[in-house]
Amino acid sequence: MTADALSPVRGACPHDCPDTCALLTTVENGRAVRVQGNPDHRHTDGVLCTKVSRYAERTHHPERLLQPLRRVGPKGSGRFEPVSWDEALDDIAARLKAIAARDPQAILPYSYAGTMGLVQGEGMAARFWHRLGASLLDRTICASAGGEGLTQTLGGKVGMKVEHFAEAQLILIWGSNSIGSNLHFWKLAQLAKRNGARLVCIDPRRTETADKCHEHIALKPGTDAALALSLMHELIVHDWLDHDYIARHTLGWEALRERALKWPPERAAEVCGVPVQQIRELARAYGTTKPAAIRLNYGMQRVRGGGNAARAVACLPALVGAWRHRAGGLLLSASGMFPVRREALLRPDLLAGRTPRTINMSTIGDDLLREASPGFGPKIEAVVVYNSNPVAVAPESGKVVRGFAREDLFTVVLEHFQTDTADLADYILPATTQHEHWDIHTSYGHTDVLLNRPAIAPQGQARTNTDVFRALAARMGFTEPCFAEDDLTLCRTAFGDGIDFQRLLDTGWVTLPVPEAPFAEGGFPTPSGRCEFHSARLAAQGLDPLPDHLPNAEPGGTHPDYPLAMISPPARNFLNSSFVNVQSLRDIEGQPLLEIHADDAAPRGIADGQMVRVFNERGEYRCVAEVSSRARPGVVNGLGIWWRKLGPFGTNVNEVTSQRLTDLGRAPTFYDCHVQVAPLEAAG
Ligand SMILES: Nc1nc2c(c(=O)[nH]1)N[C@H]1C(S)=C(S)[C@@H](COP(=O)(O)OP(=O)(O)OC[C@H]3O[C@@H](n4cnc5c(=O)[nH]c(N)nc54)[C@H](O)[C@@H]3O)O[C@H]1N2
Ligand SMILES: Nc1nc2c(c(=O)[nH]1)N[C@H]1C(S)=C(S)[C@@H](COP(=O)(O)OP(=O)(O)OC[C@H]3O[C@@H](n4cnc5c(=O)[nH]c(N)nc54)[C@H](O)[C@@H]3O)O[C@H]1N2
Ligand code: SF4
Numbered sequence: 001m002t003a004d005a006l007s008p009v010r011g012a013c014p015h016d017c018p019d020t021c022a023l024l025t026t027v028e029n030g031r032a033v034r035v036q037g038n039p040d041h042r043h044t045d046g047v048l049c050t051k052v053s054r055y056a057e058r059t060h061h062p063e064r065l066l067q068p069l070r071r072v073g074p075k076g077s078g079r080f081e082p083v084s085w086d087e088a089l090d091d092i093a094a095r096l097k098a099i100a101a102r103d104p105q106a107i108l109p110y111s112y113a114g115t116m117g118l119v120q121g122e123g124m125a126a127r128f129w130h131r132l133g134a135s136l137l138d139r140t141i142c143a144s145a146g147g148e149g150l151t152q153t154l155g156g157k158v159g160m161k162v163e164h165f166a167e168a169q170l171i172l173i174w175g176s177n178s179i180g181s182n183l184h185f186w187k188l189a190q191l192a193k194r195n196g197a198r199l200v201c202i203d204p205r206r207t208e209t210a211d212k213c214h215e216h217i218a219l220k221p222g223t224d225a226a227l228a229l230s231l232m233h234e235l236i237v238h239d240w241l242d243h244d245y246i247a248r249h250t251l252g253w254e255a256l257r258e259r260a261l262k263w264p265p266e267r268a269a270e271v272c273g274v275p276v277q278q279i280r281e282l283a284r285a286y287g288t289t290k291p292a293a294i295r296l297n298y299g300m301q302r303v304r305g306g307g308n309a310a311r312a313v314a315c316l317p318a319l320v321g322a323w324r325h326r327a328g329g330l331l332l333s334a335s336g337m338f339p340v341r342r343e344a345l346l347r348p349d350l351l352a353g354r355t356p357r358t359i360n361m362s363t364i365g366d367d368l369l370r371e372a373s374p375g376f377g378p379k380i381e382a383v384v385v386y387n388s389n390p391v392a393v394a395p396e397s398g399k400v401v402r403g404f405a406r407e408d409l410f411t412v413v414l415e416h417f418q419t420d421t422a423d424l425a426d427y428i429l430p431a432t433t434q435h436e437h438w439d440i441h442t443s444y445g446h447t448d449v450l451l452n453r454p455a456i457a458p459q460g461q462a463r464t465n466t467d468v469f470r471a472l473a474a475r476m477g478f479t480e481p482c483f484a485e486d487d488l489t490l491c492r493t494a495f496g497d498g499i500d501f502q503r504l505l506d507t508g509w510v511t512l513p514v515p516e517a518p519f520a521e522g523g524f525p526t527p528s529g530r531c532e533f534h535s536a537r538l539a540a541q542g543l544d545p546l547p548d549h550l551p552n553a554e555p556g557g558t559h560p561d562y563p564l565a566m567i568s569p570p571a572r573n574f575l576n577s578s579f580v581n582v583q584s585l586r587d588i589e590g591q592p593l594l595e596i597h598a599d600d601a602a603p604r605g606i607a608d609g610q611m612v613r614v615f616n617e618r619g620e621y622r623c624v625a626e627v628s629s630r631a632r633p634g635v636v637n638g639l640g641i642w643w644r645k646l647g648p649f650g651t652n653v654n655e656v657t658s659q660r661l662t663d664l665g666r667a668p669t670f671y672d673c674h675v676q677v678a679p680l681e682a683a684g
């Protein structure tokens with residue numbers, strides 16, 4: 001099902017970005033030649049980010065993997081030979097069978113959001129793993145701390161409809177670089193600004209978004225809960241509260257009130273490292289401007305207290321009754337609004353009563369190096385990686401590399417390119433891109449379902465993820481009819497009768513029927529139906545039922561050897577580790593950068609543009625220092641996420657990040673990391 005030159009093919013951007021744009025791909029002679037945003041889709045509005053407007057360059061990249069490869073030579077030597085699909089699949093199935101005969105839990109699937117598509121994501125893969133009884137993967141690497149914080153407070157990943165931000169009078173952009181990572185939201189914020197709204201950016205880094213807001217609150221990393229609690233303090237003492245909304249639609253107000261009264265602005269100013277006046281003014285603005293909207297994003301939850309921080313911020317809209325207005329409230333993620341039929345799609349029933357152990361993807365470094373034990377279960381003997389590049393993106397990569405380099409580990413990687421992870425594989429299987437397969441998409445930044453049609457034929461011998469798992473299922477002797485379903489059937493299964501599939505085929509998207517102001521009359525999807533300041537579910541787990549500030553584990557300024565705090569937000573022209581190998585985008589980014597404030601650079605003898613070592617007790621990486629006021633004193637910004645092998649010295653920023661997990665949601669703490677920085681001495 002490919003198209004001719006005259007009618008661009010309707011698709012969906014597969015990337016892990018809140019915007020989920022509608023794409024139009026122009027095809028000539030079987031090649032994708034141009035990718036544009038669909039002007040008819042209101043959220044996309046005809047505009048794509050720089051990365052994806054270069055998508056054809058990625059699809060037809062000269063280094064695309066076009067045939068299955070088998071390792072020759074020692075692990076990590078990067079030497080592979082072509083093999084046929086049959087040979088590869090036969091051998092992989094035989095190896096997995098042999099391990100499964102001892103214990104299928106010794107096999108681990110490792111996947112994340114290379115594609116957000118429900119079909120090429122886990123659509124067929126999950127069925128295969130469930131039927132096999134492999135270890136389950138806890139997919140925590142991005143969003144589970146904030147997701148859990150939101151769920152404990154509001155009841156799910158739910159919130160404002162993004163389009164209504166355009167009507168807000170005050171917008172807090174909290175822990176997010178919208179211009180870099182949520183471009184279509186930024187357009188709405190600008191509309192609001194033109195209509196007189198005030199924009200406040202809350203971010204330790206002076207991002208390009210901070211530059212364009214009216215106010216930038218450059219707090220220290222991991223101090224967001226302290227800020228939120230002191231805002232509550234001010235709302236209370238000035239009585240900028242919506243008492244009626246609190247009484248009718250919240251739970252635990254008295255207890256939260258008591259907690260918040262311990263956070264006068266002076267205390268928060270000290271903890272956050274910002275002027276007390278800035279906190280007072282923010283509280284006044286939030287307490288007195290209607291409607292007020294918060295665009296919270298995942299940048300603020302990658303620290304030890306990330307779950308509590310999201311919880312604290314999520315309490316704010318109920319206190320001022322912001323939810324009453326459609327342009328008031330908060331949005332972190334909209335993904336909980338989509339009625340995906342996970343049981344039908346992923347088929348957990350194929351576990352047939354077994355409960356395999358769960359491996360947290362964020363501690364893959366430690367777990368690959370672990371021996372069998374009663375607490376852990378069997379040693380991991382095989383890993384099948386798809387839609388992810390753990391060697392580059394997982395924390396403490398020194399250990400991740402050592403784990404994947406184990407000669408006794410059998411590793412299969414389904415990929416578009418020979419990534420850092422693929423370098424350590426036994427088999428590399430060439431995967432189709434979004435231009436070459438069907439898929440169906442939810443979004444976490446709006447509430448439309450999108451369909452992706454293939455625009456061109458699979459390149460070379462590339463196969464869809466679904467096809468690989470179908471072929472493996474056949475070789476494993478899995479005869480259930482669900483393993484024969486084609487991709488279009490899987491697309492239909494994802495929502496069943498929950499959406500108008502014909503409409504999706506005809507137009508490319510369907511807008512969910514979401515209420516304009518979903519919590520104007522309460523009705524939160526929590527157990528109590530209220531916004532839960534106090535969570536009985538957390539109390540039952542022995543956790544603090546109220547949100548609190550938990551200081552960073554590695555706050556900077558305390559460790560004698562590693563006095564700087566480091567955050568590692570994305571470089572604008574990469575998407576996690578995707579696109580780093582697209583030359584035109586790498587040319588824009590230049591080299592891996594560490595932004596450092598002049599006050600920190602000068603005493604270390606670091607000049608702008610100089611190569612530096614960034615190190616701590618876990619490891620070291622090297623990059624170019626940019627002496628810049630984008631970094632606040634005491635905090636350095638190591639922009640991510642480079643492919644190790646494309647950065648200088650073959651390392652990246654995750655050499656120094658830790659595998660410590662967050663308070664809620666078992667998530668990584670990438671932005672809770674102390675380091676030291678030193679000039680790289682001239683060789684010799
Ligand atoms: N261009 C581009 N877009 C992307 C991505 C990408 O890699 N590149 N990644 C995608 C993915 S996977 C995700 S999850 C989303 C993430 O979405 P966002 O979280 O909105 O994305 P970031 O741009 O990473 O913004 C994080 C911001 O949080 C700031 N920050 C760091 N620590 C703290 C803190 O303790 N408190 C506060 N308040 N702010 C803090 C960082 O400086 C950064 O500016 O973006 C997606 N979009
Ligand atoms: N230091 C630091 N580390 C971070 C972060 C940070 O801010 N700082 N951010 C974290 C976050 S938010 C996230 S979400 C993770 C992201 O981690 P990942 O989800 O692993 O993201 P990518 O690095 O983009 O890797 C996705 C891979 O999937 C491949 N892929 C894409 N589509 C397909 C397909 O259809 N089939 C197959 N087989 N493969 C496909 C791509 O080629 C790419 O190599 O990284 C985390 N790591
Ligand atoms: S990465 Fe985000 S902004 Fe860029 S095309 Fe995809 S969905 Fe749109």
Ligand SMILES: [Mo]
Nearest residue numbers: 016141142143
């Ligand atoms: Mo993410």
